[in-house]
Amino acid sequence: MSSDPLHDRPGLSRLRAVAGHDLALLVATGGVCLVGALLVWSATHRTAGTAYLVRHLLNTAIGFALAMAVTRIGRQRLRFAGPFVYAAGLAGLVAVLTPLGATINGSRSWIPLAAGFTLQPSEFAKVGIVLALAGLFADRLDRRLPPSSRDLVLAWVLVLVPVGLVMLQPDLGSAIVLIALAFVLIAVAGAPWPWVVGVVGLGVGGVVAVLRSGVLSGYQQDRLLVFLDPERDPLGAGYQLAQVRLAIGSGGWWGEGFMQGRQTQGGFVPYQLNDFIFSTAAEELGFVGTVGLLGLLGFVVLRILLVGVRSRDGFGRFIGAGVGAWFAVQIFQNVGMNLGLMPVTGLPLPFVSYGGSSMFAAWLGVGLVNAAYVARSRDPHLT
Known part of the structure; x- marks a missing residue:
């Protein structure tokens, strides 16, 4: 029995393999990274030449490779690996509070590595929580x-x-993202409304408690208080925001x-x-350019x-909801x-x-979504 030569061509097989991925998501994400590389280059070239541009592009390449590796693992094995990824994230959050961690700008959120690189475990904890809750509710x-x-x-x-x-570091921003993830995933799971509202109450109560407890460093408190009083600390946090607004305007x-x-x-x-x-995008690309950037980011989230x-299975639905909420909250907060x-x-x-940590974790999130997309396109039971 002879085989079909068209099906034996390696190039055709590779093309089919590529076509099975969510190319729209991958291309749009790569486009955002490219815009980011140019903006980082513009903001740093006067003092560092192309150093940060090269690092940003390298981080992008590594992140894309991580996303492809996650996709190859597949949906079922990702479900099995979820508890281990979550446990690894917790181990990193604990390690950063030990002598292994380093304090930068009042937050003990980084673990120094070789050659001046650092690891921020709170970024990878987002991946762990998405996987853990998806596996729990699916x-x-x-x-x-x-x-x-x-x-x-x-x-x-x-x-x-x-x-x-995370709050022991303290890192209020990452804590807000984690609580937002919980809110969205618990809502998607179909929980009774008191449980959903309870997540919101927990988040608000936690933020208030942190602000009143003195856990935040003086530097972090100034950043928050300047939001309420822009004239506060004109040579410190107030100066930062004044320059940012001037650049955007x-x-x-x-x-x-x-x-x-x-x-x-x-x-x-x-x-x-x-x-x-x-602020670099707003100053150098203007309103039209920033709308284009936000449109591209919005496309990625949507x-x-x-x-x-x-997705026809619960795991894929939770992955999409969790990663989408994660990115949407960070975009909203940063902008x-x-x-x-x-x-x-x-x-x-x-x-x-x-x-590096934020780039790698975000691409890992894209890899999870791409794995759900590939599973749906290849599994006849999910179509």
Whole structure:
């Protein structure tokens, strides 16, 4: 019996393998990373040449490789690996509080590695929580049953433990993302409304408790208080926000041109390559350019949510909802703090801000979504 030569061609097989991925999501995410690389280069070239540009592109390449590796693992093995990924995230959050951790800007959130690189465990804890809650709720959703009280209590525990460890650093921004994840996933699971409202109450109560407890460093408190009183600390946190607003306001409709922004090129905006990278886009690309960037980020989020909605199994739906909520909250928070609409919490703009841990974790999230997409396209029982 002879085989079909068309099916034996290696190139055709590779093409089919590539076509099975969510190319729209992968291309759009890569496009955001490329825009981020250019913005990081503009914000740093005057002092570091192309060093940060090369690192950002390298982080992007490594992140994409991680996403492809996660996709190859497959949906079923990811479900099995979920508890181990969650446990590894907890181990990292504990390790950062030991002598292995390092304090930067009042937060003990990083573990120094070789060659000047650092690891931020709170970024990877987001991946662990998405996998853990997806694995917890998926079976009952597949059977169209609401989560049991036991499942909901366990979900609370799974979220509260890493949130507590993150707040010990302290890292208010990451804690907000983790609570937002819990809110969305518990709601998607079909929990009774008191449980959903309880997540919101927990988040609000936790934030208030943290602000009153003195856990935050003086630097972090100043960043939050300046949101309420822009004239506070004019030489510190107030100066940061004033320069950011000046940069954004000077961009106008079309911007001052790539590498032509006066605030950006003058080095007046602190932490512009990560926390305030959006101000570089606003100043040099203008309103039109930032709308384009936000449109691209919005497409990534909507595509992720669409993959979740179209998934025929509960695990895929929770992956899409969790990763989509994670990215949406960070985008809203980062852009909001640049515009003065939200307090400054230090959350990066996904795929745009410079930072290895945030880039790797975000691509891992894309890999989870892509794995759900591939599973649906290849498994006849899920189509």
